[in-house]
Amino acid sequence: MNDRSFKIIVATMSVEPQKPQTKRDKATAQRRGKILEAAVMCFLENGYHQTGVRDIAARAGVSLGNLYNHFPGKHDVLVEIAALERAELAPYIALLAKPGPARAIFEKFLAGYAAYLAKPENAILTIEITSEAIRKPDIGELFLVNHAELVAALAAILARGVEEGAFRTDLDAQEAAQLVIELIEASAYRSVLSKGPKRKILANLKNFVLAALVGK
Amino acid sequence: MNDRSFKIIVATMSVEPQKPQTKRDKATAQRRGKILEAAVMCFLENGYHQTGVRDIAARAGVSLGNLYNHFPGKHDVLVEIAALERAELAPYIALLAKPGPARAIFEKFLAGYAAYLAKPENAILTIEITSEAIRKPDIGELFLVNHAELVAALAAILARGVEEGAFRTDLDAQEAAQLVIELIEASAYRSVLSKGPKRKILANLKNFVLAALVGK
Amino acid sequence: MNDRSFKIIVATMSVEPQKPQTKRDKATAQRRGKILEAAVMCFLENGYHQTGVRDIAARAGVSLGNLYNHFPGKHDVLVEIAALERAELAPYIALLAKPGPARAIFEKFLAGYAAYLAKPENAILTIEITSEAIRKPDIGELFLVNHAELVAALAAILARGVEEGAFRTDLDAQEAAQLVIELIEASAYRSVLSKGPKRKILANLKNFVLAALVGK
Amino acid sequence: MNDRSFKIIVATMSVEPQKPQTKRDKATAQRRGKILEAAVMCFLENGYHQTGVRDIAARAGVSLGNLYNHFPGKHDVLVEIAALERAELAPYIALLAKPGPARAIFEKFLAGYAAYLAKPENAILTIEITSEAIRKPDIGELFLVNHAELVAALAAILARGVEEGAFRTDLDAQEAAQLVIELIEASAYRSVLSKGPKRKILANLKNFVLAALVGK
DNA sequence: CATGAATGAGATTTCATTCAT
DNA sequence: CATGAATGAAATCTCATTCAT
Numbered sequence: 001m002n003d004r005s006f007k008i009i010v011a012t013m014s015v016e017p018q019k020p021q022t023k024r025d026k027a028t029a030q031r032r033g034k035i036l037e038a039a040v041m042c043f044l045e046n047g048y049h050q051t052g053v054r055d056i057a058a059r060a061g062v063s064l065g066n067l068y069n070h071f072p073g074k075h076d077v078l079v080e081i082a083a084l085e086r087a088e089l090a091p092y093i094a095l096l097a098k099p100g101p102a103r104a105i106f107e108k109f110l111a112g113y114a115a116y117l118a119k120p121e122n123a124i125l126t127i128e129i130t131s132e133a134i135r136k137p138d139i140g141e142l143f144l145v146n147h148a149e150l151v152a153a154l155a156a157i158l159a160r161g162v163e164e165g166a167f168r169t170d171l172d173a174q175e176a177a178q179l180v181i182e183l184i185e186a187s188a189y190r191s192v193l194s195k196g197p198k199r200k201i202l203a204n205l206k207n208f209v210l211a212a213l214v215g216k
Numbered sequence: 217m218n219d220r221s222f223k224i225i226v227a228t229m230s231v232e233p234q235k236p237q238t239k240r241d242k243a244t245a246q247r248r249g250k251i252l253e254a255a256v257m258c259f260l261e262n263g264y265h266q267t268g269v270r271d272i273a274a275r276a277g278v279s280l281g282n283l284y285n286h287f288p289g290k291h292d293v294l295v296e297i298a299a300l301e302r303a304e305l306a307p308y309i310a311l312l313a314k315p316g317p318a319r320a321i322f323e324k325f326l327a328g329y330a331a332y333l334a335k336p337e338n339a340i341l342t343i344e345i346t347s348e349a350i351r352k353p354d355i356g357e358l359f360l361v362n363h364a365e366l367v368a369a370l371a372a373i374l375a376r377g378v379e380e381g382a383f384r385t386d387l388d389a390q391e392a393a394q395l396v397i398e399l400i401e402a403s404a405y406r407s408v409l410s411k412g413p414k415r416k417i418l419a420n421l422k423n424f425v426l427a428a429l430v431g432k
Numbered sequence: 433m434n435d436r437s438f439k440i441i442v443a444t445m446s447v448e449p450q451k452p453q454t455k456r457d458k459a460t461a462q463r464r465g466k467i468l469e470a471a472v473m474c475f476l477e478n479g480y481h482q483t484g485v486r487d488i489a490a491r492a493g494v495s496l497g498n499l500y501n502h503f504p505g506k507h508d509v510l511v512e513i514a515a516l517e518r519a520e521l522a523p524y525i526a527l528l529a530k531p532g533p534a535r536a537i538f539e540k541f542l543a544g545y546a547a548y549l550a551k552p553e554n555a556i557l558t559i560e561i562t563s564e565a566i567r568k569p570d571i572g573e574l575f576l577v578n579h580a581e582l583v584a585a586l587a588a589i590l591a592r593g594v595e596e597g598a599f600r601t602d603l604d605a606q607e608a609a610q611l612v613i614e615l616i617e618a619s620a621y622r623s624v625l626s627k628g629p630k631r632k633i634l635a636n637l638k639n640f641v642l643a644a645l646v647g648k
Numbered sequence: 649m650n651d652r653s654f655k656i657i658v659a660t661m662s663v664e665p666q667k668p669q670t671k672r673d674k675a676t677a678q679r680r681g682k683i684l685e686a687a688v689m690c691f692l693e694n695g696y697h698q699t700g701v702r703d704i705a706a707r708a709g710v711s712l713g714n715l716y717n718h719f720p721g722k723h724d725v726l727v728e729i730a731a732l733e734r735a736e737l738a739p740y741i742a743l744l745a746k747p748g749p750a751r752a753i754f755e756k757f758l759a760g761y762a763a764y765l766a767k768p769e770n771a772i773l774t775i776e777i778t779s780e781a782i783r784k785p786d787i788g789e790l791f792l793v794n795h796a797e798l799v800a801a802l803a804a805i806l807a808r809g810v811e812e813g814a815f816r817t818d819l820d821a822q823e824a825a826q827l828v829i830e831l832i833e834a835s836a837y838r839s840v841l842s843k844g845p846k847r848k849i850l851a852n853l854k855n856f857v858l859a860a861l862v863g864k
Numbered sequence: 865c866a867t868g869a870a871t872g873a874g875a876t877t878t879c880a881t882t883c884a885t
Numbered sequence: 886c887a888t889g890a891a892t893g894a895a896a897t898c899t900c901a902t903t904c905a906t
Binding site for chain 2: 046047050130134147172175178179185192205209211212215
Binding site: 024065066070 | 890892
């Protein structure tokens with residue numbers, strides 16, 4: 001779990017808003033990015049509740065007070081991180097929207113998304129957010145929206161697969177999509193806890209899921 | 217989510233240690249039970265980190281200092297709760313160990329365990345423990361042990377099912393068991409976050425899983 | 433303004449509640465007293481807003497956290513101080529209730545209450561409380577109640593004085609009482625601000641007030 | 649208590665300094681005025697210590713940094729406001745300097761000044777300043793100077809009244825003036841705290857004061 | 865064993881002021 | 886002059902844990 005990987009995450013995340021026009025705006029955006037990046041690392045290493053605002057500020061190389069010029073509070077930092085997860089899921093959603101045979105696309109997606117969650121940092125961050133989402137409605141909302149998009153995209157490809165004869169004809173695409181996503185994620189989360197050598201998660205997952213979808 | 221249900225949980229939980237022989241021992245055991253019960257309720261309502269030791273003591277009707285006569289600290293209360301989860305899983309493991317046709321037993325297990333986790337209190341408590349388990353090795357250990365037992369029992373029945381011709385012949389019982397458990401749990405966790413009307417979780421889950429196992 | 437005088441204040445104040453029965457209760461009451469005493473001194477020296485909770489705790493010889501075992505917060509310390517002022521006014525109210533010629537009693541009261549407020553600590557504390565009372569309803573309430581009692585007692589003696597022919601027959605006792613109290617207090621407050629040699633406040637005050645009441 | 653009334657106050661206040669000669673000077677003066685006006689409103693609504701410099705700047709429509717181009721600090725804003733109170737008292741002092749029968753002029757003054765302080769904004773602002781004046785010598789100084797002028801003017805008219813036979817011959821004009829001012833002010837301050845229907849302050853005040861001065 | 869007052873480190877947040885742009 | 890991001894000290898309050906009674 002190195003610093004570099006998170007810089008990439010946050011760099012990716014911060015692409016989407018309107019381009020900063022002035023030099024000052026750019027500097028401000030960079031600061032925000034640094035803070036988010038630092039927060040992500042702190043939350044990963046120590047958990048949301050074990051992380052102090054001071055830790056974040058220190059790691060971001062920002063003064064404590066200044067952090068509050070960029071975010072109303074600790075909670076809002078997590079909210080923003082949860083929101084940025086959406087950008088991370090975008091490639092997988094885009095993949096599902098591509099034309100081509102449903103089954104092949106589905107398998108690619110499966111491999112891609114599983115690989116994404118196989119990185120402990122992604123899985124842990126999601127657990128951290130889930131945990132907070134239980135009692136903080138705004139985070140819960142974001143979490144659900146993010147995943148609803150993913151499920152919808154997956155459901156579409158599954159439905160197409162049914163039409164193409166690639167999947168069981170009696171498949172409820174929506175529900176199956178939901179379950180597939182949950183399975184991928186749950187598999188990843190458990191993997192974080194088990195310390196032994198990683199199981200061959202992907203292969204087993206693929207077999208299991210395809211059996212469920214194809215029915216043979 | 218009423219108080220009574222937790223009393224049952226904890227009552228069930230506290231059966232197993234060596235029987236208290238003196239009156240004082242019995243009183244002590246009762247105190248411990250009350251504290252655990254109170255802790256469970258607090259953790260459910262507010263989360264582990266949002267719960268103060270004072271909250272637990274107050275809810276248990278025990279003095280703050282006295283709580284420390286029963287548990288070395290807050291962390292250890294959670295450890296004990298995690299340990300007690302084992303007792304909760306026992307019935308489902310017992311079910312899997314029963315003689316009879318594998319498929320029927322499996323379906324009963326599926327329904328039973330899904331119903332167990334469909335109660336928000338059980339799902340939330342598990343999330344709370346999982347979240348803490350990431351960075352606290354002793355809790356992580358317990359968590360894994362608990363589930364390893366469950367997976368092993370499930371794997372056994374799946375293996376028997378394969379022999380009986382009830383499931384796909386190429387099924388890796390161990391891995392399939394792992395995935396089935398994860399799927400049941402993940403489904404339950406997600407259900408906690410979504411506020412809308414509950415999906416027909418069980419029916420869909422059963423279809424999906426059986427398709428995966430039976431292969432038609 | 434020496435420490436001793438406040439010890440007296442607080443000692444006087446804490447007489448009234450039910451006697452502490454256990455040793456622990458007594459110790460607790462003493463701690464509370466010490467905190468209040470320290471708070472009074474801090475507020476006098478530096479003002480309510482310039483005083484930190486740490487200052488109070490340090491001066492009281494109490495740990496910061498422990499202060500919060502005795503008072504919910506800084507505000508509540510001031511509330512209690514405001515409430516204790518009532519006890520301080522009691523002697524003057526008692527004086528007014530004594531039998532005897534109204535005018536003589538009134539003059540004694542005038543001298544007594546003016547002398548009380550001539551002590552800068554009493555005047556400053558009242559200003560501090562008044563200032564906070566503007567925007568904190570609970571303190572405002574206490575303040576008004578305290579003074580309503582005083583005004584009522586004074587009004588009674590003035591009314592008796594009218595009957596006895598000591599005061600103007602057309603005197604509105606209630607309003608006159610209100611104004612007399614206000615005048616005494618205002619005189620004291622102004623006196624705090626002026627640094628020069630004290631005016632002969634009492635003599636002038638007495639002349640002025642008696643002229644107003646007696647009408648010659 | 650509407651915004652307009654304060655604009656008037658501050659407009660009145662800012663008349664006296666040397667006329668701005670250049671356009672820039674005028675703009676600068678306007679900025680200062682806006683800041684003072686905003687500060688007055690903030691102090692009234694939330695009190696001096698509860699008001700942040702940011703609040704003032706925001707309300708004045710001025711940038712935070714810019715405020716510091718006009719005032720060395722928060723304290724100095726209050727100092728200036730205290731200084732401007734002088735301008736507010738000017739009309740009442742002018743009134744007292746007019747020729748004519750002392751008693752009539754006095755009564756007019758009484759009515760005018762009482763009405764001025766009957767506006768809660770004026771009374772509250774004065775309390776706020778008084779409170780700060782206790783521990784800030786420069787504000788205390790201003791406060792005393794302002795009132796010394798008022799007292800002096802009043803003392804003069806009282807002295808004339810004595811000569812004219814309108815007031816008691818044994819009246820100490822200086823002291824009586826001091827007390828009358830204090831009484832008017834104290835009456836106003838108390839009125840701010842009491843929430844019930846306003847007493848007929850002026851009528852009672854007038855009766856009381858005249859009785860004291862006239863001696864019948 | 866039972867009690868709860870005491871501890872003090874640490875949490876989050878605010879604020880007057882500065883200064884590079 | 887104008888701007889507002891940056892600063893860091895200080896504020897209030899919480900909390901797991903200890904310990905004398």
